[in-house]
Structures are given as C-alpha cells and as structure tokens.
Amino acid sequence: MATGRTHRPATRSRGIPEATVARLPLYLRALTALSERSVPTVSSEELAAAAGVNSAKLRKDFSYLGSYGTRGVGYDVEYLVYQISRELGLTQDWPVVIVGIGNLGAALANYGGFASRGFRVAALIDADPAMAGKPVAGIPVQHTDDLEKIIKDNGVSIGVIATPAGAAQQVCDRLVAAGVTSILNFAPTVLSVPDGVDVRKVDLSIELQILAFHEQRKAGEEAEAVLEAEAAAAKEIREGPDGDVPAVMPA
Amino acid sequence: MATGRTHRPATRSRGIPEATVARLPLYLRALTALSERSVPTVSSEELAAAAGVNSAKLRKDFSYLGSYGTRGVGYDVEYLVYQISRELGLTQDWPVVIVGIGNLGAALANYGGFASRGFRVAALIDADPAMAGKPVAGIPVQHTDDLEKIIKDNGVSIGVIATPAGAAQQVCDRLVAAGVTSILNFAPTVLSVPDGVDVRKVDLSIELQILAFHEQRKAGEEAEAVLEAEAAAAKEIREGPDGDVPAVMPA
DNA sequence: TAATGTGAAGTTTTTCACAGCG
DNA sequence: CGCTGTGAAAAACTTCACATTA
Numbered sequence: 235m236a237t238g239r240t241h242r243p244a245t246r247s248r249g250i251p252e253a254t255v256a257r258l259p260l261y262l263r264a265l266t267a268l269s270e271r272s273v274p275t276v277s278s279e280e281l282a283a284a285a286g287v288n289s290a291k292l293r294k295d296f297s298y299l300g301s302y303g304t305r306g307v308g309y310d311v312e313y314l315v316y317q318i319s320r321e322l323g324l325t326q327d328w329p330v331v332i333v334g335i336g337n338l339g340a341a342l343a344n345y346g347g348f349a350s351r352g353f354r355v356a357a358l359i360d361a362d363p364a365m366a367g368k369p370v371a372g373i374p375v376q377h378t379d380d381l382e383k384i385i386k387d388n389g390v391s392i393g394v395i396a397t398p399a400g401a402a403q404q405v406c407d408r409l410v411a412a413g414v415t416s417i418l419n420f421a422p423t424v425l426s427v428p429d430g431v432d433v434r435k436v437d438l439s440i441e442l443q444i445l446a447f448h449e450q451r452k453a454g455e456e457a458e459a460v461l462e463a464e465a466a467a468a469k470e471i472r473e474g475p476d477g478d479v480p481a482v483m484p485a
Numbered sequence: 486m487a488t489g490r491t492h493r494p495a496t497r498s499r500g501i502p503e504a505t506v507a508r509l510p511l512y513l514r515a516l517t518a519l520s521e522r523s524v525p526t527v528s529s530e531e532l533a534a535a536a537g538v539n540s541a542k543l544r545k546d547f548s549y550l551g552s553y554g555t556r557g558v559g560y561d562v563e564y565l566v567y568q569i570s571r572e573l574g575l576t577q578d579w580p581v582v583i584v585g586i587g588n589l590g591a592a593l594a595n596y597g598g599f600a601s602r603g604f605r606v607a608a609l610i611d612a613d614p615a616m617a618g619k620p621v622a623g624i625p626v627q628h629t630d631d632l633e634k635i636i637k638d639n640g641v642s643i644g645v646i647a648t649p650a651g652a653a654q655q656v657c658d659r660l661v662a663a664g665v666t667s668i669l670n671f672a673p674t675v676l677s678v679p680d681g682v683d684v685r686k687v688d689l690s691i692e693l694q695i696l697a698f699h700e701q702r703k704a705g706e707e708a709e710a711v712l713e714a715e716a717a718a719a720k721e722i723r724e725g726p727d728g729d730v731p732a733v734m735p736a
Numbered sequence: 737t738a739a740t741g742t743g744a745a746g747t748t749t750t751t752c753a754c755a756g757c758g
Numbered sequence: 759c760g761c762t763g764t765g766a767a768a769a770a771c772t773t774c775a776c777a778t779t780a
Contacts, residue, residue, distance in 0.1 A: 259694040286675040305757045305762045323701030341588030347690045416696040424537040432699045434692045439598045441685045443510040445667040448683045450574030556740045556779045
C-alpha cells in the first residue's frame, strides 16, 4: 500500500493500528445512524452489533483514540461521532476527482454518501472527447488533457481511477505527477506508485473469486458430510444400532 | 464475514490461510497476463513483483497449495494457472445474479472480467417495474417478484447486491432464503446473515475515509517537518551554525 | 548454481478476562 | 452494579534466512 516517506513503521500511523483505522468508518456509520435516531448513548456491545464486530475489539479500537466512554454507561453518540470524524480527517472537505466516466465512474459520481461526509467531487475526467461538457450527476465531464490543471486548480489530493485496466497506470502516473497522494483504484491492475502515495483497490473479480473459493469449500464439505453420514449408516448396518460393540467385521 | 457452519476455525479453510486465499486472485491475474504473453516459467521474484507483493510471502502462499515450483527454475505458468484456478473453484462456472440495476448494477453487468473467468451473469433483477424486460449488457432485467424462482431455476449460489442501502437487508434475506450462500454487498450497510453464508462488502466511502485518514496524517507530518525545520533554524540562530554548543538561552 | 520450500523469529491483530471506575 | 479500558495470552500473518534440490 506504500505508506512510506517517513521513518515510522508503514503499518501504523499515529499509533493507531491499520486494522483499527479500517474499522473506524464502520463505527462512524453505525454512530451516524444512531445519531439520526437521536440515541444519546450506546454501549460497546450495542455499537459492536450494529457495526458487525465483536465488542472487545471495538473497545480496544476506541482505546487507541482515547478514553471517550463512561464506565457503567457507554459512549456519548455525538461526541464519538465527532472524535472519529476528526481522527479520520473528515472535519475538513476533501476534493476528489474521478477519472474514467463509464458506467462505473457515473455510478460513483452519483453515489450520494460521497458528498455527505467529508468528500466533494471536484471534477469528472474522461478521455473521450464526446463526453466533454456533458453533465454527469450535475457535474460537467472534462477532458483528460486538462487533468493536471484540474488537479492543481482544485487542490485535489485524492483521485479515483475508474478507467479500463489498460489506461490505469498512465492515469495514475499523471495524477501523482500533478500532486495526488491518495488513489482509489477500481481498475483491475496493480498500480505502481512512488513512496508516500497511498493506493487502495476495489476489485469486483477478486471479491467474487474469494467467494467462489468458500463456496467450493462448502460444496466439498457437504459432499464430505454425505459421505460421513453414509459411512455411519453402513457402520450401523454392520455393527447394529448401538455402536460401542466390538466389531464382527474388520474396520 | 460469517464463514461458519462447520467446526473448523472460521478464518482458515482447507488449511489455506484466509490472507493467502485473498491473494490467490492477484497471483492468478498476474499469471494469466504472463500466459497471454506465452511466458513459460516465472520466478517467485518476478511473479511477486507483478502481483505487488514480496517474494517470500508469495512462496509461503504457494507452499500451502503444494510444491508446484522447480528449484533453480521457478514456476510453470500454465500449470500454476490451472492449480490456482482449481483451488479457487474457477474450473466450474458460477452463475451469479445482480440485484439492483442502477448505475452501479449496470456497471457490474457490463464488467468484462466477469464472464471471462468462472462467473456468468445468470440474471439481472430490479424492483422498478419500468426496468423489467429492458436489456442491460444484453441481459433482460427481471422483476424482484420473481427473485426466488430465478435463483432456483438457475441454481445460483452467489448474489451481488447493488441496491440502495435501505433495500439491501431485505434483498439479502430473500436471496438467502432462496438458497444463495455467498453475497457480495455494494450497499453501504452491514448485512446480517445466518451461519454458513459468506458476505463480502465493497464500500466506496469506507475506502475513501481510510485514504483521508492517511492523507491527513501526511499533512500533519509535513506541518511537523516544517515546524522541525523552523525550530532547527531558530536554534541555529540562537546557537550559531555548529550546534553542539551550550545554549545561551534557556531551552 | 539459482531459486524453491520452510522452520523459526518477529510483528500485528484478535480475544480473553478482569481490575477499575462512574 | 454495569460497562469501560487494558494488560496478557492466543492466534494469525509476515518476514527472515538458509537448507535443499532440480
């Protein structure tokens, strides 16, 4: 993920373990939902259930942020929303560009949760001249030629790549050269970037393949279970219904 | 992720660590690219570079699958493609349904890499009656009412949820009730499912928030670096250019 | 001889279980 | 009393480094 540039261990930042950072958005979402329902406080148990994790893990995660709970009571929802938002850097607004306005890029541009918290789609960029000027999600698409200028004019540091795989590395290089230091990559390619640039990838086919692996395993186990059941049935026929009897036939 | 149902540790399956499973698709993609260029063999070093991991990790990962390499030579590309495909369960075809044919659902339906290896879009399902019958990516959209029938008729065990957050849990419940045991969730919600059902989620806003965290940290470090530089400069003014001198002013 | 395969060491993450506090 | 916060133990994962072997 190339978190480098300083001398700190790449996997930890500000003393907060990477695994914890990855869960903070989950907690934040659950807390936001509670906040909207005007729930004032929440226990680690309840919040953990809402976020789909176990409560010890959640408490440990929060312990890295500080002691924001009240023993015997739980956590103040509003306060925690604020603290996590601050920790994640969502109290400021991050301008984001999306490059590659195909079906996926359009879907991302239209994604509501985007604007709501901390992010703003500063520009949409596509290589197709026919797209230029067309509005998507109310934002006019601009041509790739102007990529560098767009990045600089808007002070963009986060870029989303939704181009075909073939174009991704080149787009990435231009983004980085123009000053982008965080990239979310939807193209099915490994991007190489200099130290100090973070890349995260979202990859449909990888996720499906992982599911297929588990799916296959389940099928295998079912077959095994059937075989075991059959074996048990056969054994019962050989040995009689009560099992613990010395076998008449060799095992 | 709810991998349960049997008595094995949920995080390991068939003796292959979950972290390894998650990387196999990466290796497979790199190997497929090599295969297309008719490269006959590859070393762990080269393949690791192509997949963006380190070579010791790759060798350890492969060691869980068996001894498929040749010392002094490397790995046979074709053979490894086959072994990994088999391990991931991609030698069979998995029919997949996509529920929620908005921008994102359409993007997924159009995604090429889908059909190529192991997966087949068996049906597209949407709640909007106006969509029914319309072809997306050459496949006619069907109405949610028929969800159960579609799942059963096609023997679908993998479902993709691309609906708005509000509908996701309900869709999920229906998919599971109809026999789906693996779900890829694009809706920004935590899904609850019974044991034996795997859920993986893809969440734009979580990824962006993780990037924002690191982005903020970088900015903080720059500020720190500036402060340190300023402090050093100030110190130099106070102490003169050679540093190790007893301070005249209090620290 | 070059590169795999792997014990062993090191690191990170998770979980346990309970002391401590409101 | 109830629930947080956290040391300590356990588990998972990564990396090292080298014996092994084609």
